[in-house]
Amino acid sequence: MSDGNPAKTTPYTVPIGPIHPALKEPVMFTFRMNGEQIEKADFAPGQTHRGIEWMGMRRNPIQIVHLTDRICGICGVSHSLAFARAVEQIMEIDVPERADYIRAIIAEFERIQSHLLWAGMAAHELGFDTLLHLTWRVREQAMDTIELLTGNRVNYGIIQIGGVRRDITPDQHPAIHECLDYYRDLQGKLLRIFLEDATIQMRCRDCGILTRDDALRLCTVGPTARASGVNMDVRVDFPYAAYGDLDIEPILPDRYLGETRGDVFDRIVVRLLEVEQSAGIIRQCLDVMPAGDILWETKIPKILAAFKKAHGEAVGRHEAPRGEVLHYVRMDGKEHPTAWKVKASSYSNLMSWIPMLEGEQIADIPIIVASIDPCLSCTDRVAVVRGGRRSIMTKEELHRLSVEKTRRLMR
């Protein structure tokens, strides 16, 4: 903008964020616009770093499990499950089979409520608020069932290292089946409203396209990747909990629509079909769930003592509603872990915003941004507060810093 009146020069720059009504999470976007069209998109996360890992380093894994419940406001079990699996691998704990099934059941209920929450949000971003209210009303059924099974609606507190803290009793089965039947009856209607509605078609078809190649190149995960035709799902590719015993097939849009375009519409289709799939998985679990213990060790002091004998490192993964979540843990014979690293699913998906947004219209920004179901508070793991200067860290620099930190910790 060197010559003339800057207001008249094109392209011009539109900042959106870090806090903006069109964004549900804090992130800073900068768009270079040519008229209504986005020429270039850039974004800066890092606005909502909370230092959870730092808190974790001062706590033992039983306490950290409750912290992990709070990494995300929607994924109340995904992070806890991934973390617990990492610690269990280090300690070579065999989780009782029944606990594995309960974990899968809760994780699938979480997927149902998360996808419905997202679908409502997507409708809202399109300005279709009646659909938002309908979707969020039907989401309540899953929330109520989760509350019945775990005690609370949002922070379930169901995972324990080596199992789960609450059993699913026979008298809860009718309520679970009632919820699943509710979604079976509803699924057709929801799909019809979302997929046949002219407004949604017009706004979402061929909008925000992510090609399969881009999806692979940018390492996207979860429904975002599947909507672009990438056949991946941690539950199938690397089974854990009860998923190895179950019959699951990753949901790809061509199964329903006959083709894959990788647009916002496909992302809606994948998530809505996954609601149905999750209900099916829960049914399977209830049918084949074996009786037995739900904890590897019921006495908490004994678990604490076992942490002091744990040496090693491990990675726990889980297919969260937004895609693969990964927790790295290292234990060195102390109650507290030496290292704990969280990689939320959105971290892998953020970069896909760029190819989706470039070339689209300014009015499509909210729905495209929302279409990967971003969760920035889960993603932000770093904030540099010293100096207040801005700079970009290269991979080499990050590697050097991490080596330095490891040396410091080993001292």
Place this chain on the structure above:
Amino acid sequence: MLECGDAMANLPMIPELLKQLFRQPATNTFPAKYLPPSVTGFLKMVSRGEAAIHPPVATPPEFRGKITYEPEGCIGCSLCVKICPAHAIELVNETKTIRIYVSQCIFCSQCTDMCPKGSLKMSDEFLLADEDRYSDNLIVE
């Protein structure tokens, strides 16, 4: 892209909306059936017995609400202090009992699992909003 004529035919939300007109609202109105001019004023009236609260949705049987503590059985072992992830519990040395700061508690129920004497329980009380985080209602001892 659809033609405008198609667009009008494809609005499956409309029948749903019309049905909703004759349905009960899904939301439970709480604490009052109709929004009072001032919620705090209304709650004061409730405490004076001049108005009644419109009941909240019932909590499930195993709900984790405000913590309750029975000092009689407590042996002051401080296991609960050690396990609390939120550092919400402190040991009172003189009496060998504990004090719980509810404003800090995250309702995880880990201490109740840990307590060897069963002195700690989670109640179903959840109306805990307060202007003072150290008010009597938010300190359990």
